[in-house]
Amino acid sequence: MLQPLKLLAPFSFLWLTFSPVIAQEAKKISLEDVIKKEIHRPETVNGINWMKDGRYYTALKKREGFSQVVQINLETGKESRILIDGKELGLNFSNYAFNPDESMALLESEVESIYRRSTKAVFHLFDLRTEQFRQLENGEKISYASLSPDNTRVAYVKENNLFYEVLSSGKKVQVTFDGESNSIRNGAADWVYEEEFSMAKAFEWSPDGSKLAFIRFDEQEVPLFSMQMWGTLYPKNYEFKYPKAGEKNAEVSIHVYDLDSGDTQLIHTGEETDIYLPRIYWAGDNSILAIIRLNRLQNQKDILFANPTTGNVKMILTETSETYVDLNYNDHFIFLPDNKGFLTTSENDGFKHIYHYDLEGNMVRQITDGNWEVTELVGVDLNNKRVFFLSTEISPLERHFYSIGMNGRNKQLLTPERGTHSIRMSPDHRFFIDAYSSVTKPLLSRLLDSKGRLITNLEENKVLEIRMQDYSFRPKTFFSFPTTDGTELNGYLVQPADFDPSKKYPLLLYVYGGPGSQNVMNSWGGTRDWWHQHLAAEGYVVACVDNRGTGGRGRAFKHSTYAQLGKLETQDQLAAASYLGSFPYIDQERIGIWGWSYGGYMSSLALMIGHDLIKTAISVAPVSSWRYYDTIYTERYLQTPQLNPEGYDDFSPISHVDKLKGNFLLIHGTGDDNVHFQNSVELVDALISADKQVDTFYYPNRNHGISGGNTSWHLYQMMTDYIKNNL
Known part of the structure; x- marks a missing residue:
């Protein structure tokens, strides 16, 4: 049996010797402090x-x-x-x-x-x-x-059509005419592109303002999803196009409108229409429109260069994978002037790194390398031949800012302070704004020069730091432990401020666990983290473990869950429950788990499959079957249900309802356009067939975030009461 003292050793550098001020009169963190007063929220x-x-x-x-x-x-x-x-x-x-x-x-x-x-x-x-x-x-x-780069026009989308206005005269020009709700969208992404490719605007001005490139979405054959909206005498149906796994996607095409001639040129992206075209970039001038194309299974990514006048394209670079090429984690693309090529990132060597290619797609060099990840390609200073990026080199639990020569040499750390850094750099690369925090330090925003020298602090959140001294809390402590197959997993613990190792405490696990995500980070927490602080103040130990499939630790770790979502993740969460449950201060009969969205899916599975370990679960807005979720996200990790039915069904909570024991609270918003309320309805129906009693609560018309008005207070009050009554 592993000992608790060894638990913390691998990450002892992350301030594991916390000594917060805990005076006798220090205040306990209340639920009202977290939800209504938001005492934890930093200024930005x-x-x-x-x-x-x-x-x-x-x-x-x-x-x-x-x-x-x-x-x-x-x-x-x-x-x-x-x-x-x-x-x-x-x-x-x-x-x-x-x-x-x-x-x-x-x-x-x-x-x-x-x-x-x-x-x-x-x-x-x-x-x-x-x-x-x-x-x-x-x-x-x-x-x-x-606004156009030549300062003469402004383009916009109205009622699914693309327009522009001439600023000098106020003249309006309609570029497209076929836009129609739930049918054709011009210049604005459809639901699934918006959600899964992180885009909404789908048009770009050419560098001289003479052309508009835009993406057109033909949704006519995409199945229509309907949600009933309550609050009127006769509830209304809200309908929108939502392609579920294995179903028809929108047919997407790219067009370039010439403002002088009024002509629109179709870009010839290939005969296959069951593809994704999620990115367009002007390559520094008006002569090249760069396009990213993905196949339906997202295991091939092509970079195409298009002639905007003729519509002809040239294949520049192709990347393939036995699993998937994840655009969300490779969407770094910077063109260099004077035909010097472009920079992009890839996981080709097992970790995401920066590569330099010429305009023919030949690799000039790999600029970064090592057993760590580049998480953001921030910019390129061509005058000084320096590339700026964020990475996990110091720790997968942190993000730090670096510069490196275009030749891959002379790497410099610009943000040595321990924690998680987010960067906004000036276009001339002389300055950057660093917003960083840690588990003990609220957000600090500061202005620095390109060498990392401090100019001034912009927002120090001193008021928040002083305020937190009035409260009794113990910041997160980090740990790692090996699973039965030897995989090291990272986690954090939150203990009661008056923690006594001779006592027995209930344990609540918090999980998300989806592909590429990370919860275990050295950063100042948000509402959920501070709700955990409230629970700790009420005598609970809260823990979180990033299972296999999560991000920051390289391709093999992230892609290990491919084609079998839920299997390894559940094993890892149960391993965490077993490991932490072996500590002398944890009551093994009072271990619970909770999560939202993918985390709701995980908490459901953990209780059903691991009922010997887990006694209570709260599942908020869960996926109950990946058959009910969208094409882009689901097929990226599971292929289609036609190709991989077992991957969809073997670890669906619906397939395991007969194993349910213990306390289960299921929560969902009826207006959830993302993870549809249908997921919870079908899960409850399966639980009824299995003769299983559960607790459920729905929030009328609330979306996936379940918020607005008194909603958050109501939700967290309910979850708090459920934990106190059942854990």
Whole structure:
């Protein structure tokens, strides 16, 4: 039996000797503190926009209830002037964007969410020279308004068609005419591209503003999904196109519209139409449109160069895999000027690294290498021949910022502070804003130069640090342990502030566990993490383990769950329960698990398959069968249900309902457009057939995030009560 003291040794460098201030009068973290007061929430620096002169950047600030765009001096970090004052305009805008010469700005207000990334809003054009101010489209809500690089036009999507307006005259030009709801979409992604390829806007201006490249989605043969929306005397049906695994996708095509001639050229991306075309990039000038193409199973990624005038394409680079080529984790693509090729990332050597290719697709060199991952390709400084990137080199639990020579030499660490760093770099690569945190340090936003030298701190969250000293809590401590096959898994523990190793504590596991995800990170936590702090204050030990299939640890670890989602992940979560349950201070009869979405799927399986170990589970918005989920995500990891039926059914919770013992709470929003309420309905139906009693709760019309109004408070109060009553 492994001993608890050895548990923490592998990650002792991650501040495992916490000594928070715990005075007798220190306050316990209450549920109200977490959900209503949000005592843990740090202040951030919003709306960063680097200015072209290299001397300033702008940021979005709120003052007296109105938005302001302020200009900040990069040399001093001090605010120099207010560029746009929402109070003077009588407008409370939530986002802004400049045109290339920074003479005009688009201001976005009354933003209305559609799905996770898609929105429509009222857009306002503000001329910084004349201070003239007007609405686009007479105040009608439109999507993705984008100013042209030549400062003469603004393009946008309205009612599934692409338009542009000539700024000098106000003349509107309609580029496409066939847009129709649940049929044809021009310049705006369909539901599944938006969700799984992390995109909403699907058009791009050419570098000189003379052309518009856009993606067209023909959804006519995609099955229609219907959700009933409650709240009226006669509930209404909300219908949208949603391709479930194995079903018909939209036929997608790429087009280039020439503003001078008014002609639209189809790009010839091949005879096969059952493919994905999720990215378009202008390759530095107007002569090349770069396209990423994936086959249906996503085990081949092609980079194509298209002639926007003729529509002809040339295959530049192909990457294949026995499992999948994951666009979400390889979507790094930077063109170099003067025909010097491009940079991209690949997992070809087992870890994601940066590669330099010429314009014919020949590899110039692999720029980074090692048993660690590049998680973001941030930028390239051609003047100094330096590449900037984030990686896991120090620890898979952290993210740090580096620069390296284009020749792969002279790598420099720019953010040595332990924790998780997120970077916004200036276009001239002279400065960057680093937002970083750790389990003991709230978010710190600061301005540094390209050598990593501090210019100024922008937001230190000192008030939050002082506030947290009033509360009794123990930050996460990290650990690793080997499973029966020798695989090392990383995890964290949250113990009660008054922890006594001679006592017995119930254990709650938190799980997500989906492909490429990570929960075990050295960073300041969000609402769920601080809910765990509340539970710890109530006498629970909370733990989280990243199972096989999660990210940050290379291709073999991430791809190990391919074609059999749920199998290894469940084994690893049960191994974690067994391992932690062997500690003398854990009550083996009171071990529970909870999760949301993929984590809801995992918590359901863990209770059903591992009922000897797990006694209580909460499953929020779970997938109950991958047959009910979308094509892009599901087929990437499981192939189609026609090719791999066992992969869909063997580890579906519906297939294991007869094993259910213990306490099971199932929660779902009826308006979930992502993981449909259908998943929970079908699971409950199977539980009824198996004569299993469970607790269920549904939230009318709430989406996958189950929020809005009093919803979050209600949800977390219910889950807290369930844990206290059953664990």
